Amino acid sequence: xxxxxxxxxxxxxxxxxxxxxxxxxxxxxxxxxxxxxxxxxxxxxxxxxxxxxxxxxxxxxxxxxxxxxxxxxxxxxxxxxxxxxxxxxxxxxxxxxxxxxxxxxxxxxxxxxx
Amino acid sequence: xxxxxxxxxxxxxxxxxxxxxxxxxxxxxxxxxxxxxxxxxxxxxxxxxxxxxxxxxxxxxxxxxxxxxxxxxxxxxxxxxxxxxxxxxxxxxxxxxxxxxxxxxxxxxxxxx
Numbered sequence: 634x635x636x637x638x639x640x641x642x643x644x645x646x647x648x649x650x651x652x653x654x655x656x657x658x659x660x661x662x663x664x665x666x667x668x669x670x671x672x673x674x675x676x677x678x679x680x681x682x683x684x685x686x687x688x689x690x691x692x693x694x695x696x697x698x699x700x701x702x703x704x705x706x707x708x709x710x711x712x713x714x715x716x717x718x719x720x721x722x723x724x725x726x727x728x729x730x731x732x733x734x735x736x737x738x739x740x741x742x743x744x745x746x747x
Numbered sequence: 748x749x750x751x752x753x754x755x756x757x758x759x760x761x762x763x764x765x766x767x768x769x770x771x772x773x774x775x776x777x778x779x780x781x782x783x784x785x786x787x788x789x790x791x792x793x794x795x796x797x798x799x800x801x802x803x804x805x806x807x808x809x810x811x812x813x814x815x816x817x818x819x820x821x822x823x824x825x826x827x828x829x830x831x832x833x834x835x836x837x838x839x840x841x842x843x844x845x846x847x848x849x850x851x852x853x854x855x856x857x858x859x860x
Contacts, residue, residue, distance in 0.1 A: 637789070668850075675753075675835050675850030676790070689847050723789050736848070738789025 637739035645745045654709040654742045656724030665707040670721040683730040719746045753851035768821045768854045770836035779819045784833040826858045
């Protein structure tokens with residue numbers, strides 16, 4: 634069983650640029666959640682996708698957007714990057730929506746905004 | 748707004764010592780999860796507690812959910828260097844939509860040989 638994978642591993646961007654992060658969910662999982670983890674902090678929920686639709690969203694501005702594809706992989710897009718967007722971005726997949734379903738996390742993408 | 752406070756934020760102990768990490772909230776959670784995260788990796792689920800007063804054991808780790816489901820603790824007996832890592836608690840609350848988990852800020856544990 635293949636686990637959750639994310640790409641790229643590391644990324645450096647400058648303020649104002651746009652970035653796309655990718656996530657492949659674990660086999661058999663139809664739900665993907667994205668989290669932002671700033672240095673020294675716990676992860677913060679960005680949004681969740683279930684069956685290709687956004688299923689819930691945290692306190693993040695609209696410049697954070699996402700997609701889920703028919704194979705349940707997902708993308709996180711961030712427009713107009715700000716310095717505070719520098720963080721580890723984690724993707725987690727689960728068998729269904731709802732927090733009672735165990736979420737399996739990928740290794741994350743480390744984004745640095747200069 | 749649901750918040751989870753973890754304490755302590757940092758913990759440095761010698762091998763063989765015992766320790767307890769606390770996770771507190773003013774909100775009632777439907778379930779609470781504990782994760783361990785190592786550098787360069789995503790969090791890995793250790794346990795989920797659902798029932799108030801529930802106690803679960805995982806080898807040398809003991810997890811407890813408060814009776815009112817507002818707090819939880821993680822106790823490690825005879826800590827080993829392999830226990831070193833970031834421990835995170837995460838809660839889900841009744842009526843939550845979208846699988847949102849609220850994470851605490853984490854406890855950075857260092858166990859020295």
